[in-house]
Amino acid sequence: MSATSPHAATQPLTMSGAEVVLRALKDQGVEVIFGYPGGAVLPIYDAIFQQNAIRHILVRHEQAAVHAAEGYARSTGKVGCVLVTSGPGATNAVTGLLDALMDSIPLVCLTGQVPTHLIGNDAFQEADTTGITRPATKHNYLVKRSEDVARVVHEAFHVARSGRPGPVVIDLPKDILINKAPYVEAPPATQPHRSYRPVTAPDMAQVRKAVALMKQAERPVIYAGGGVINSGPEASRLLGEFARLTGFPVTNTLMGLGAFPSQDPQFLGMLGMHGTYEANLVMHGCDVMLNMGARFDDRVTGKLSHFAPTAKKIHADIDPSSINKNVKVEVPIVGDAGQILAAMIQVWKEDSQPPKREALAAWWRQIDTWRGKNCLQYVQQGKIIKPQHAVKRLYEITRESGRDTFITTEVGQHQMWAAQYFGFEKPNRWMTSGGLGTMGYGLPAAMGVQIAHPDALVIDIAGEASILMNIQEMATLAQYRLPVKVFILNNEYMGMVRQWQELLHGGRYSESYSAALPDFVKLAESFHGVGLRATEESQLDDVIREMLATDRPVIADIAVAKDENCFPMIPSGAAHNEMILGPGQEGGVAGVTDEGKVLV
Amino acid sequence: MADDSGNFRSATIAVLVENEAGVLARVIGLFSGRGYNIESLTVAPVDEDRRLSRITIVTSGTEMVIEQIKAQLDRLVPVHKVSDLTLAGPHLVRELALIKVVGSGEHRVEALRLADAFRARVVDATTESFVFEMTGNAEKVDAFCALMRPIGLAEVSRTGAVAIVRGSSALSV
Ligand SMILES: Cc1cc2nc3c(=O)[nH]c(=O)nc-3n(C[C@H](O)[C@H](O)[C@H](O)COP(=O)(O)OP(=O)(O)OC[C@H]3O[C@@H](n4cnc5c(N)ncnc54)[C@H](O)[C@@H]3O)c2cc1C
Ligand SMILES: Cc1ncc(C[n+]2csc(CCOP(=O)(O)OP(=O)(O)O)c2C)c(N)n1
Ligand SMILES: [Mg+2]
Numbered sequence: 001m002s003a004t005s006p007h008a009a010t011q012p013l014t015m016s017g018a019e020v021v022l023r024a025l026k027d028q029g030v031e032v033i034f035g036y037p038g039g040a041v042l043p044i045y046d047a048i049f050q051q052n053a054i055r056h057i058l059v060r061h062e063q064a065a066v067h068a069a070e071g072y073a074r075s076t077g078k079v080g081c082v083l084v085t086s087g088p089g090a091t092n093a094v095t096g097l098l099d100a101l102m103d104s105i106p107l108v109c110l111t112g113q114v115p116t117h118l119i120g121n122d123a124f125q126e127a128d129t130t131g132i133t134r135p136a137t138k139h140n141y142l143v144k145r146s147e148d149v150a151r152v153v154h155e156a157f158h159v160a161r162s163g164r165p166g167p168v169v170i171d172l173p174k175d176i177l178i179n180k181a182p183y184v185e186a187p188p189a190t191q192p193h194r195s196y197r198p199v200t201a202p203d204m205a206q207v208r209k210a211v212a213l214m215k216q217a218e219r220p221v222i223y224a225g226g227g228v229i230n231s232g233p234e235a236s237r238l239l240g241e242f243a244r245l246t247g248f249p250v251t252n253t254l255m256g257l258g259a260f261p262s263q264d265p266q267f268l269g270m271l272g273m274h275g276t277y278e279a280n281l282v283m284h285g286c287d288v289m290l291n292m293g294a295r296f297d298d299r300v301t302g303k304l305s306h307f308a309p310t311a312k313k314i315h316a317d318i319d320p321s322s323i324n325k326n327v328k329v330e331v332p333i334v335g336d337a338g339q340i341l342a343a344m345i346q347v348w349k350e351d352s353q354p355p356k357r358e359a360l361a362a363w364w365r366q367i368d369t370w371r372g373k374n375c376l377q378y379v380q381q382g383k384i385i386k387p388q389h390a391v392k393r394l395y396e397i398t399r400e401s402g403r404d405t406f407i408t409t410e411v412g413q414h415q416m417w418a419a420q421y422f423g424f425e426k427p428n429r430w431m432t433s434g435g436l437g438t439m440g441y442g443l444p445a446a447m448g449v450q451i452a453h454p455d456a457l458v459i460d461i462a463g464e465a466s467i468l469m470n471i472q473e474m475a476t477l478a479q480y481r482l483p484v485k486v487f488i489l490n491n492e493y494m495g496m497v498r499q500w501q502e503l504l505h506g507g508r509y510s511e512s513y514s515a516a517l518p519d520f521v522k523l524a525e526s527f528h529g530v531g532l533r534a535t536e537e538s539q540l541d542d543v544i545r546e547m548l549a550t551d552r553p554v555i556a557d558i559a560v561a562k563d564e565n566c567f568p569m570i571p572s573g574a575a576h577n578e579m580i581l582g583p584g585q586e587g588g589v590a591g592v593t594d595e596g597k598v599l600v
Numbered sequence: 601m602a603d604d605s606g607n608f609r610s611a612t613i614a615v616l617v618e619n620e621a622g623v624l625a626r627v628i629g630l631f632s633g634r635g636y637n638i639e640s641l642t643v644a645p646v647d648e649d650r651r652l653s654r655i656t657i658v659t660s661g662t663e664m665v666i667e668q669i670k671a672q673l674d675r676l677v678p679v680h681k682v683s684d685l686t687l688a689g690p691h692l693v694r695e696l697a698l699i700k701v702v703g704s705g706e707h708r709v710e711a712l713r714l715a716d717a718f719r720a721r722v723v724d725a726t727t728e729s730f731v732f733e734m735t736g737n738a739e740k741v742d743a744f745c746a747l748m749r750p751i752g753l754a755e756v757s758r759t760g761a762v763a764i765v766r767g768s769s770a771l772s773v
Contacts (some may be wrong), residue, residue, distance in 0.1 A: 130622060135633050139677040142621065159677055195618055195680045195773075321671035324664055 013180035017149050018043035020181045021110065021172065024153035027186055030081045032072060032451055033057070034065040040084025040112025041126060043177035052290040057451060057480060060472040062089050062252045064097020064444035067148035067470070071448030074431045075193075077232055077408055079160050081449065082109040087125030091132065095438060097167045099138040101257060102435025103209035104230055106165035108135075108156045115175040116144055129171045138166030138296075143173070146181035146223045153195070154186040163198025163350050164319040165230055198318060202335035202343055210290070210314040210331045212348045217288035218249045218359035223271065223300075226255030226434070227293015227317060228337045229427045232357045235338035236260070236427040239292065242341050245348055248361055249367060251279040253294050254419055262423030268367070269376075273570050274416040277375035278367055280568070283308055284576035285366075295327040295339040297435070298599070306575030316340045376420055377580055383536040387414065387489045387560040390540060391421040391461065394487060397544045403457040405429065407450045410442040410466030413495035413566045418461040426560025433588045443486060447473055450482040457485070457548065464490040464557075465514050471475075477553040485547050486555045488520060490506060491562045499565045504597055518558035529553035605737040610639070610660040612685045612763045613670065616773055618678035619645045619653040626676050627655060636669050639761030640695070640738070652680070652773065656762050658738075674701060676767065680773040685763050697741045698723070699732045703752030711751050718744045730756070737761070 017021065021044060025033070034057045037045045048056050059065040062084045071081025080100075084093050090111040101105045111133075114123040130142045141152045141157050149172075154166040154466060214220060218474050222243060228235045236259045243250050243266050250260045251271040260267055269276035271283055283289070289311040292301070297313075301307040304326065313329040315322075316337060323332040333340055367382050380389040391414075398405045405421055408431040409415040415432060433441040441461040450458040460467075467488055477484050497512040521531030534543040538560070547556045567582035573596025619622045624643055631638050639658040646654040659669060659739070674682045685691040694728045699720070704727075711730055715722065720734035734744060738761060745756055765771070 131625070134622070134626060134629055140622075144621075164675075193677075196677045319671075319675065321668065321675055323671070325668055326670075328664065 013182055013185055015179040015181060016043060016047070016177065017172070017179055017530075018047040018177040020149045020183050021153060021177070022051060022054060023048045023183055023184075024150045025081060028154065028157040029078065030054055033081045033083050034059055034068040034072070034150050034448065035083030036062050036065060036085065036089060038089050038112060038125070040086035040114060040174050041083060041089075041110070043174065044083060044110065045174075048595065049304055053061045056083075056253045056449075058476065059444065059447075061470060062092035062469050063096050063440065064173050064447070064473045064476070066093050066100065066107065067438075067441050067444035067450035068451070069109075069442075070096065070100050070103075071105050071408060071431050071445030073105050073107060073448075074142060074229075074445075075428050075449040076452045079106040079157055080110055082107060084109065084111055084113055085125070086129070087127045090127050090129040094136055095436075096515035096582075097133055097169065099433055099436040099441060100439045101138060103433065104165050104226060106160040107167040108153075108160050109167060109169045110288060111169055111171050112177075113142070113171045113173040117175070119173065129169065133169045136167070137169050138164075140169035141170065142171040143176050144379075146176055146179050149176060149181045150184045154184075157430070158193065159196060161368045163196075163200075164322075174196075177247045179535055199334050200318065200336040200339055202316070202333050202340045204343060206331060207340065207343045207347055208334045210316075210333060211344055211351055212353070213288055213312055213314060213331060214246065214248075214290065214348070215351060215353045215355050216249075218284055218356050219287040220246070220287040221282045222248050222250045222290045222292060223249060223283065223294055223512065224256045224259050224292040224382045225253040225294025228256055230318075231293065231337040233427055235293075235336075235341060237486075238338055238341035238345065240264070242345050242348070245345060246355065248290070249282055249355075249364070251275070251282065252384035253297070253300055253434075254365075254432060256294060256432045257419060258424035258427045262354070262551040263425060263494055269420050272297075272422065273302070273452040274566055274568065276572075277373045277568055277581065278370040280570065280576040280579055281370050282367060286311045287481070291317070291329070292341065293317060295322045298326070302570045303573055303575045308576075310391065326537055365521070373581070373585065374398040375585065378582065380537065383538070385534065385537050385540055385558060385560045387417050387490070387491065387564055388421055389537070390489055390558050390560055391417045391489075391539055394459070394461070395422045397541065398457060398459070398548065401457070401548055402550075403460065404453070404455075405457045406431065406453060408432065408442040408445040408449060408460045410460070410462045410469075411437045411439045411496070412463040412466055413491070413499065413564070414461055414489040416566045422461070422585075439463075443467060443470050443473050443484070446484045446486075447476055447482055450484050451480070458483075459485040462486050462488045463495065464492065464517055464520075465486065465494045468518075471523070474524070474529060474553060474555075478528035482553065483551050484553055486553075487547070488555065489559050489560045490517075490520070490557050491560050491564065492517065493562060495564070496566070502565070503571065520555050524553070527553070529555060532556040533559070535559045554586040572596045604690060607663045609663065609666065610658065610686070611666045611669075612691070612761060613657045613659065613673070614659065614683045614685055614763060615655040616673050616680040616771060617655060617675055617676075618680070619651050620678055623653070623676075623678045624655070626678070627657075630632055630672055631659075631738040634668075634672065635704065636665065642760045642762050656760070658761050665739070681771060683771050685765055688765050689767075691763050691765045693737050693761050694735050695741060695759050696733070696735050696737060697744075697756060697758040699734065699745060699748060700755040701730060701732065701748050701752045702729045704728055706733050707751045714744070714747050714751075715729065720744060731747065
């Protein structure tokens with residue numbers, strides 16, 4: 001759309017482009033913007049200075065601004081907003097943008113740009129931001145005309161939040177920010193975009209086909225993913241309702257944790273590479289699979305040719321490109337997870353065909369024997385703290401506290417232990433970098449969550465290597481008095497790397513030792529926070545309790561067993577029924593093939 | 601990619617897009633980023649007020665890959681319509697080529713004779729060269745170039761394929 005609103009031309013122009021940007025943000029419901037200033041965006045900073053509607057949070061690195069906005073967005077369901085300068089500001093943001101793209105997180109990122117007449121001249125701090133971010137965003141814009149500013153901002157929010165959510169960049173040349181520009185209101189929600197029209201309402205014929213298949217199921221499973229969270233809390237409620245109605249077992253992906261209550265007896269835990277024994281065997285043995293808002297990621301499917309070999313598959317997803325991308329399915333349903341679940345519930349109730357209750361009961365008996373394996377058990381004995389135990393105690397003590405708790409993570413073994421041992425009863429409480437696996441995500445994400453939920457308990461479960469990737473954000477926590485807790489499972493290794501080296505590279509631990517670590521207690525103190533440490537099991541609970549009781553930023557450095565590996569594990573290139581279980585447990589039939597070795 | 605062995609096919613895909621900066625880069629970036637083939641790609645505005653462009657892409661892959669390509673194209677924000685002409689039914693495919701042949705004596709006579717047989721027109725001539733213009737499908741242009749090679753083929757410029765479905769049905773937004 002290039003047309004200017006008819007009124008705009010006749011009104012005298014009183015606002016600068018920067019003021020128009022802020023007005024449009026405000027009209028889009030933005031309350032907080034995470035950013036870092038620089039020459040190209042000074043006009044926006046000037047406009048920010050002169051208003052009160054939008055709060056600016058000054059981060060210490062642009063990557064952190066994007067992760068903070070991701071945490072804000074994932075924990076609220078709103079669009080996160082970022083502001084960075086041209087050149088290095090924009091390039092520093094790229095990792096965060098791609099992270100948000102991979103995990104379907106709605107963001108709008110404003111980037112400064114050199115003035116239009118200098119674009120292409122290798123001007124100071126010029127970068128081809130739309131070129132660089134094209135494959136890292138859902139969409140991006142370079143605004144070259146003042147009359148487009150307001151329209152583009154409104155459109156960017158619409159694109160970011162609708163359909164499959166994702167990050168959108170708006171590149172704003174400095175002259176466009178300084179020159180006067182007309183303000184135009186957002187188009188009414190009823191007015192469709194010229195070319196972008198995501199489908200949200202499912203085709204009922206497909207829903208009926210799916211229900212008919214599920215009524216015939218003898219060994220069903222519901223595999224629910226991040227799309228249920230994206231759809232909003234109502235979708236999680238409907239997932240619960242549908243599960244109760246059908247009696248089907250439910251497993252969640254890493255991105256879907258919280259979409260189904262962890263305490264529910266129908267919950268099998270997470271599936272996939274580090275999923276539970278029962279979830280993966282249910283996936284392997286099922287005859288009907290309902291994929292609700294998940295994308296058949298390679299961490300979930302394992303070896304594709306051996307994935308759920310006997311299953312008829314239903315895939316409900318808002319993005320047609322997710323369907324038949326990795327796994328061919330019998331019944332595709334394009335639409336919003338919430339709407340699809342509502343339709344399935346209705347059709348299930350209307351349909352007179354009874355489900356196969358006896359077969360289902362036998363399936364549950366089978367599942368119970370798999371559960372009996374107790375695949376997440378570990379032995380905590382002696383002084384050395386098992387990392388699993390540290391997470392389990394953190395979970396139990398926070399649950400006792402009764403506080404609304406939000407967990408973010410970095411990337412590595414600690415992330416998987418967090419996923420396995422921390423239970424979530426509600427959506428939007430779990431923030432992790434799943435698709436890109438970005439070390440350094442957790443601390444800034446926690447910052448964004450705490451901004452959105454000032455009274456909640458926000459904990460970053462971290463590894464000692466990952467935390468150093470955005471440690472500078474401790475200063476942001478101090479400045480805004482954000483009582484985020486950093487709970488480091490300190491194994492003095494890039495544990496996940498070490499685990500793969502043990503498994504695949506003959507135990508040659510090349511460059512995976514965390515040497516020359518800082519003293520995290522002093523580090524916390526020097527950033528105006530509180531540092532705590534536990535080196536023995538007997539100290540663990542006290543440290544956790546003290547951490548929770550401290551109304552300031554805390555780093556709790558938990559010295560954990562250095563050689564612990566994360567199990568169960570489906571090695572790359574193996575099938576679901578070839579899981580490796582922990583020491584002392586059977587299973588572990590799969591060696592790693594050469595074919596598997598090339599996979600990540 | 602799941603087991604989708606065999607069934608490799610070629611597809612001619614028409615895409616109606618907003619005629620805006622960067623749209624071609626999005627389409628090409630999609631193909632290079634995801635490792636899809638581009639055998640040819642053409643683009644030009646096609647409506648009165650030049651707001652819409654039509655991109656014609658000839659690509660190939662397994663059925664699953666071609667379905668992915670279409671879904672990936674369709675989810676680009678400035679894309680209006682994606683049509684797989686190979687599935688849509690009988691369709692016309694044409695490209696335009698300008699072909700320069702340099703030579704003298706018998707070769708010139710032979711070049712003109714072949715051009716006549718292929719319905720290629722002479723659009724430029726000097727005492728030692730011709731430029732021929734021809735339209736046709738890719739195979740016809742390939743064949744013509746192959747025949748001209750021993751005679752003195754010097755330079756070829758081709759548009760790549762444009763295509764349209766036969767009959768009264770029309771692709772519009
Ligand atoms: C070290 C490491 C280990 C990992 N191990 C595992 C593991 O063991 N198990 C595991 O599950 N993951 C694991 N992951 C994460 C994995 O890489 C993927 O990120 C994750 O599996 C994807 O989750 P998802 O399928 O739910 O999809 P998401 O990435 O959340 O995608 C959501 C899907 O839902 C669709 N969608 C979006 N909105 C809607 C809507 N409103 N309605 C319907 N559909 C919608 C989207 O189009 C998309 O297809 C690991 C990651 C790391 C870093
Ligand atoms: C930015 C980035 N670089 C590299 C990696 C590869 N990587 C994955 S896990 C990991 C080690 C993480 O170590 P730590 O934070 O200590 O966690 P642990 O596995 O020990 O729990 C590395 C290097 C990554 N995911 N992200
Ligand atoms: Mg570590």
